[in-house]
Amino acid sequence: MxxxxxxxxxxxxxxxxxxxxxxxxxxxxxxxxxxxxxxxxxxxxxxxxxxxxxxxxxxxxxxxxxxxxxxxxxxxxxxxxxxxxxxxxxxxxxxxxxxxxxxxxxxxxxxxxxxxxxxxxxxxxxxxxxxxxxxxxxxxxxxxxxxxxxxxxxxxxxxxxxxxxxxxxxxxxxxxxxxxxxxxxxxxxxxxxxxxxxxxxxxxxxxxxxxxxxxxxxxxxxxxxxxxxxxxxxxxxxxxxxxxxxxxxxxxxxxxxxxxxxxxxxxxxxxxxxxxxxxxxxxxxxxADRFAARKVCDGPVCVAELHSGRLAGLAGPGREALAMLAKLPGAPTRVEEETLPYFANRVPRRDPGVVYLDFQGNKGLLTVDASDLRLAVLAGAGVPSCERPSAGSLPDEAARTIAAAYFTGELKVPPDFDRGYFNRQFGAIEQVWAEFRALPADVQFARIVAVRQALLTCQGEPLDTLVPGALR
Known part of the structure; x- marks a missing residue:
């Protein structure tokens, strides 16, 4: 078959x-x-x-x-x-x-x-x-x-x-x-x-x-x-x-x-x-991306995992700046990288116990030396501006610059500022700094404490707190 x-x-x-x-x-x-x-x-x-x-x-x-x-x-x-x-x-x-x-x-x-x-x-x-x-x-x-x-x-x-x-x-x-x-x-x-x-x-x-x-x-x-x-x-x-x-x-x-x-x-x-x-x-x-924004710390100084290579350079200046700020009442005890999304129309967040550094919005912070990093922590007595990044003002930046100079003894533009614009106004700010330096030591300290509080609460004019009527 x-x-x-x-x-x-x-x-x-x-x-x-x-x-x-x-x-x-x-x-x-x-x-x-x-x-x-x-x-x-x-x-x-x-x-x-x-x-x-x-x-x-x-x-x-x-x-x-x-x-x-x-x-x-x-x-x-x-x-x-x-x-x-x-x-x-x-x-x-x-x-x-x-x-x-x-x-x-x-x-x-x-x-x-x-x-x-x-x-x-x-x-x-x-x-x-x-x-x-x-x-x-x-x-x-x-x-x-x-x-x-x-x-x-x-x-x-x-x-x-x-x-x-x-x-x-x-x-x-x-x-x-x-x-x-x-x-x-x-x-x-x-x-x-x-x-x-x-x-x-x-x-x-x-x-x-x-x-x-x-x-x-x-x-x-x-x-x-x-x-x-x-x-x-x-x-x-x-x-x-x-x-x-x-x-x-x-x-x-x-x-x-x-x-x-x-x-x-x-x-x-x-x-x-x-x-x-x-x-x-x-x-x-x-x-925030939980992988890239994960904290990598060296004692009180922390950066995001994305910028972990920057931790070694920031740890020393960060500790030095915290030691300088320690004499203030309610002084910050930590330095951390800002990991929240950057919005040009949003005021930076602030915390009395933490100094935030924004490496996302200020790329220059990734390459500056130790002295500039310390200056960035000291700016505003450890508090960011109350102005939106898209609407920064000279009086506000001047107040934060003078607050940093109080601790270092030298008036220098912080690395996260627009230095090209700021340098053109530096002469006027030097005059305000000279007026502030002429004040008694206890008055200077009291006004630095007051300007830190003004920046934390975003109430009042920080520069007027340091030197009333300055830059007007």
Whole structure:
């Protein structure tokens, strides 16, 4: 008797290979490779050809791999519209080719074809996003930057946003197969990302509420080299983009009007869960990265793990400055690096027991010598300015300079000040310093105590406390 025939097995092999073969076909005949390539080219062009804020203090993108991930999320302001527009172009393929009726008569479920197309477009655009991040990681290592696992949620949520944007574009192209659909979707996505970015940027007049800012994957500028996104923002955005991706895929796969209406449910559910989790204030979107901001201490002097190499140079001057300040009532007992996000419109935090040094906002502190580090600790009798970094005033800086000079006996500009501007006014400050030095020793001490209290409470004019009517 003849043995069993081979065709059924061969047919089974064809069916088994059908999925990968169809996926490879979709990759070849779709816009997916070009969309991923466009994302890579535009992103690297922005990051390497423009001397944008990603190269500058307080958050150079090569300082820390999490900062690199945050800058890539910022650049999504321009990349996400490209992803949405490319998806819309691809979504119009069946309508442009006149195959809608033909495909509707095939026995194969619509979601099978949708899954292969969405998988190809989503995978290639997501791969482009990851390739740009990989280039950033190489740059971090090349510049001896800091590596920590804090980048994982930042990158994964951004990846979800890219995939969701591509699937949203596919759905738009399928539902609105018009030549203007793709450019229109891209322009609307660009407008939406800019408006959402403004709502997360402190100090700007926002059109949208703050909680609407995270509805797109782009973020405002990172405010420091040791910050990351807050957990609530990560969870909220992950839920929102999952809902957006699910709705985009369902709209691509289903045909009836009723099914399309039901496809909006994941979007609504995602918004309902995510919006309460989104930050109510722009500052709440960022928090200190617990890996980079971990304290490394030498006695009472501490720096962040990111700048652990600076501890040896700061420990000695820090102890000397604390010993000088010890004669003041309620004197500080510790010197620590400031690890909170840097905001130009926010007054630096203050603590009577701690002197904070901001290496993020004042890059010069990373390279100055021991005497300048000691001077930075003594400025303002160990208390920062009550002025916002973006609105510093000469009287305020003069008071903090004279307070430091009281302990050292020498009037010298602290390293964290704008020395170019300050030196032009140095003659006037020397006159105030001479008036202060002419006072009896007990009066000088009392006024230094008073100026420290004025800076701690941010009440009164510090320079008037030292020398009434000075610089007027």
């Amino acid at each position: 003849a043995g069993p025939t081979r065709p059924p097995l061969a047919a089974g092999r064809v069916r088994a290979r059908g999925g990968p073969m169809i996926f490879r076909t979709e990759v070849k005949r779709s816009i997916a490779p070009w969309a991923g390539l466009a994302l890579v080219v535009v992103a690297l062009g922005f990051l390497f050809l423009l001397s944008g804020p990603w190269w500058k203090v307080p958050a150079p993108w090569t300082a820390h791999v999490t900062t690199t991930a945050l800058w890539l999320r910022f650049v999504l302001m321009f990349l996400w519209p490209i992803v949405v527009g490319a998806g819309a172009i691809q979504g119009m393929r069946d309508s442009r080719s006149g195959m809608v009726e033909l495909l509707s008569t095939t026995p194969r479920p619509g979601w099978h074809r949708a899954a292969k197309l969405a998988g190809a477009v989503g995978a290639l655009t997501g791969l482009g996003y990851l390739l740009v991040f990989a280039v950033g990681v190489v740059e971090v290592f090349a510049h001896d930057g800091f590596f920590s696992p804090g980048f994982v949620p930042v990158v994964l949520v951004g990846l979800l946003g890219v995939v969701a944007g591509s699937w949203l574009g596919l759905a738009v192209g399928r539902l609105l197969p018009h030549p203007l659909a793709a450019p229109g979707a891209a322009v609307l996505a660009l407008v939406a990302t800019i408006l959402c970015w403004i709502s997360l940027e402190p100090g700007l007049d926002a059109v949208l509420p703050v909680r609407a800012g995270p509805l797109v994957p782009s973020l405002a500028e990172p405010r420091g080299s040791m910050v990351t996104t807050s957990a609530s923002l990560d969870v909220g955005q992950a839920v929102w983009f999952l809902g957006l991706a699910a709705t985009g895929f369902l709209l691509l796969a289903v045909n009836s009007a009723r099914a399309r209406l039901l496809s909006l449910l994941p979007l609504v559910a995602g918004a309902a869960i995510a919006l309460p989790l989104f930050p109510a204030l722009p500052q709440d979107a960022l928090t």
